[in-house]
Amino acid sequence: MQSNLEYDLQCSAVKKHFGSVRAVDDVSLDIPKGSFFSILGPSGCGKTTLMRMIAGFESPDSGDIRIKGKSVVATPPNRRNVKMVFQHLALFPMMNVYENIAYGLRCNGVSKSDIRLKVHDVLERISLPDVASREITQLSGGQKQRIAIARCMVLDPDVLLLDEPLGALDLKLREAMKIELKLLQHQFDTTFVYITHDQSEALVMSDNVAIMNEGKFVQTGTPQELYHNPAEAFVAGFVGDNNRWSGKVKTVTNGIITTETKAGLTIKGSARGDVKPDVGGVVSIFVRPEFIAAKVSAKKSGKSNANNNTIDGLVDSILFNGANSRVLVRDKVGELIEADVILTGGTDDLKPNDPVRLDWSPDQTMCFVG
Amino acid sequence: MRATDIKRLSLYLLFAPFALWILLLILLPHAGMMYISLREKVAPRVYEFGFENYINFFNEPIYWNTLIRTGSMSLLVTFLALLLGFPIAYYIAKIAGNRSRGALFLMCLIPLWVSDLIRAFGWILLLRETGVISSSLQWVGLIGTPIEFLYNDAAVIMGLVYTVILFMIVPLVSTLDGMDKSLIEAGYNLGGNGPTVLRRIIIPYAMPGIVAGCIVVFMLTAGSYLTPILLGGKNSSWFTEQIYDQFITRYNWESGAAFGFLLLAFTSIAVWLGLKLSGQTLNSTVADT
Ligand SMILES: Nc1ncnc2c1ncn2[C@@H]1O[C@H](COP(=O)(O)OP(=O)(O)O)[C@@H](O)[C@H]1O
Ligand SMILES: [Mg+2]
Numbered sequence: 001m002q003s004n005l006e007y008d009l010q011c012s013a014v015k016k017h018f019g020s021v022r023a024v025d026d027v028s029l030d031i032p033k034g035s036f037f038s039i040l041g042p043s044g045c046g047k048t049t050l051m052r053m054i055a056g057f058e059s060p061d062s063g064d065i066r067i068k069g070k071s072v073v074a075t076p077p078n079r080r081n082v083k084m085v086f087q088h089l090a091l092f093p094m095m096n097v098y099e100n101i102a103y104g105l106r107c108n109g110v111s112k113s114d115i116r117l118k119v120h121d122v123l124e125r126i127s128l129p130d131v132a133s134r135e136i137t138q139l140s141g142g143q144k145q146r147i148a149i150a151r152c153m154v155l156d157p158d159v160l161l162l163d164e165p166l167g168a169l170d171l172k173l174r175e176a177m178k179i180e181l182k183l184l185q186h187q188f189d190t191t192f193v194y195i196t197h198d199q200s201e202a203l204v205m206s207d208n209v210a211i212m213n214e215g216k217f218v219q220t221g222t223p224q225e226l227y228h229n230p231a232e233a234f235v236a237g238f239v240g241d242n243n244r245w246s247g248k249v250k251t252v253t254n255g256i257i258t259t260e261t262k263a264g265l266t267i268k269g270s271a272r273g274d275v276k277p278d279v280g281g282v283v284s285i286f287v288r289p290e291f292i293a294a295k296v297s298a299k300k301s302g303k304s305n306a307n308n309n310t311i312d313g314l315v316d317s318i319l320f321n322g323a324n325s326r327v328l329v330r331d332k333v334g335e336l337i338e339a340d341v342i343l344t345g346g347t348d349d350l351k352p353n354d355p356v357r358l359d360w361s362p363d364q365t366m367c368f369v370g
Numbered sequence: 371m372r373a374t375d376i377k378r379l380s381l382y383l384l385f386a387p388f389a390l391w392i393l394l395l396i397l398l399p400h401a402g403m404m405y406i407s408l409r410e411k412v413a414p415r416v417y418e419f420g421f422e423n424y425i426n427f428f429n430e431p432i433y434w435n436t437l438i439r440t441g442s443m444s445l446l447v448t449f450l451a452l453l454l455g456f457p458i459a460y461y462i463a464k465i466a467g468n469r470s471r472g473a474l475f476l477m478c479l480i481p482l483w484v485s486d487l488i489r490a491f492g493w494i495l496l497l498r499e500t501g502v503i504s505s506s507l508q509w510v511g512l513i514g515t516p517i518e519f520l521y522n523d524a525a526v527i528m529g530l531v532y533t534v535i536l537f538m539i540v541p542l543v544s545t546l547d548g549m550d551k552s553l554i555e556a557g558y559n560l561g562g563n564g565p566t567v568l569r570r571i572i573i574p575y576a577m578p579g580i581v582a583g584c585i586v587v588f589m590l591t592a593g594s595y596l597t598p599i600l601l602g603g604k605n606s607s608w609f610t611e612q613i614y615d616q617f618i619t620r621y622n623w624e625s626g627a628a629f630g631f632l633l634l635a636f637t638s639i640a641v642w643l644g645l646k647l648s649g650q651t652l653n654s655t656v657a658d659t
Pocket of ligand 1: 018021023041042043046048049
């Protein structure tokens with residue numbers, strides 16, 4: 001890997017062990033200038049440790065970290081131009097908003113009049129021009145969030161690290177902040193590295209996402225790639241909702257795999273991932289709810305592709321959630337299958353105990369060995 | 371109705387010991403002392419109301435010099451205890467692991483397991499002319515003749531710092547304990563170096579604990595008796611010694627009581643000034659520690 005000024009942040013083969021725990025294991029990444037990069041993984045997979053190494057609070061056991069092409073492994077945290085928004089924000093409670101934002105500028109020896117200009121400018125940019133003299137405790141959750149970002153951005157960092165900054169907010173605010181963060185990133189045109197265990201945050205905001213599990217990067221790509229072409233069963237299961245089965249391969253013809261699940265369903269799917277399944281092998285099968293069409297059995301639509309999977313069942317329950325409504329269908333072996341439905345409020349809507357036929361294409365059925 | 375009555379009664383009962391304690395041990399004796407201090411002796415066994423005991427204090431330089439000396443030495447002790455106690459408290463609260471923390475805390479408590487008197491005699495054993503330090507230095511050959519380390523201000527200050535440092539460490543540990551480590555990391559991350567983070571973040575955060583610790587230590591030091599007398603000897607000139615002298619040696623209770631109130635007033639004013647200067651209120655320091 002060459003160091004390149006195109007990249008704001010590069011890690012190569014970074015490792016960190018705590019005793020016998022491999023917190024970060026051989027992670028490499030290249031983050032292009034000005035992009036929004038997310039690291040998505042379950043709790044305890046080593047995200048915070050990786051970020052703390054980038055910020056300089058932990059030193060890697062091996063590997064190299066470069067910022068704008070320059071290795072920073074030997075640079076102390078206060079000399080790295082990487083700023084961090086902490087999980088609980090870490091705003092200084094004994095200083096007011098102005099002093100919080102001015103702190104970093106003062107450390108850099110900026111003159112008083114410049115500090116005043118810059119602080120007011122950055123407050124303007126985060127659309128909180130009037131809070132300079134407020135105490136931290138007088139701010140709302142969303143305002144604190146923005147002040148924490150402003151406190152970093154006023155220093156014009158090469159990379160801004162954000163460690164699950166939305167975790168402490170309530171749902172409504174979290175949704176609003178997702179969009180706001182993305183807009184702020186555009187506006188400041190700075191590289192953001194965003195850590196989260198919440199897939200929807202990562203998918204909505206990011207240009208690129210790395211999926212992390214047990215200290216390793218499993219797959220890196222755009223949100224769409226990860227969602228539609230997961231490289232491993234872990235990615236398929238972790239990103240997005242799924243109906244999930246485990247099955248044995250019966251036949252493989254023309255790229256279509258016919259499998260039988262433990263409960264006795266026959267499902268046709270397509271192989272994903274690097275390893276192709278063999279006849280007799282065990283595969284994990286994933287189908288996204290939005291690819292399953294649920295139609296009332298009585299209405300013969302007849303247009304169904306002969307190759308498609310079709311399963312008859314009874315509606316068990318309706319999970320109404322506006323445009324994201326789902327239906328749970330109990331198939332003949334007694335398992336529940338989740339499918340997206342459109343509920344218009346009319347008489348045609350599915351109701352519990354309606355007989356339905358589920359229909360989906362083998363192309364949308366992802367099979368991974370194992 | 372009955373339930374609230376019972377509630378109220380139990381509240382009174384719970385409160386009674388505390389009220390009695392305040393009344394019998396603090397208010398009554400002080401009221402008595404106040405009364406005594408305001409009596410002027412005009413003839414044997416004849417008293418009049420007046421401020422003469424207080425006026426005497428200001429007319430006699432040796433009295434108020436002693437008080438000022440006691441006050442400034444106490445300030446020095448407080449400052450030294452803070453200087454030594456802060457790193458220890460910081461280590462216990464923020465650096466030590468969970469297991470060693472308890473042991474370290476216990477070690478700070480050890481001096482309290484031994485009575486004041488025994489502790490002071492321990493120091494004497496070490497510091498006197500024929501004591502451990504003097505004879506070891508002689509044995510090593512650093513000094514030719516025995517040296518007396520006792521009976522000077524340094525010995526008094528050292529002994530006092532040793533006695534009171536725990537009362538500095540405890541409130542400091544409890545405030546620093548509440549500080550999120552990420553505040554310190556944020557301080558570094560935003561470009562601060564060690565001294566900046568200490569000055570701008572750690573100390574301001576610990577201020578309530580610092581002030582609480584200083585108040586306790588200052589009061590304890592200014593009111594201490596045994597350590598200054600035993601380690602400082604006859605000429606230690608500690609104000610409590612003056613009070614003792616008035617009460618016991620001269621049997622002049624009127625003057626002794628007045629001195630007692632002057633000491634109380636002096637320390638109270640010092641504490642009030644300290645709070646004003648540090649921008650804290652008594653409430654905030656008590657609530658935060
Ligand atoms: N300072 C540390 N000492 C020992 N183990 C640690 C330390 N920090 C993190 N770990 C361990 O490393 C693993 C990864 O932790 P972390 O990076 O915090 O995960 P995440 O942020 O993804 O939830 C966890 O198993 C955690 O217990
Ligand atoms: Mg974490």
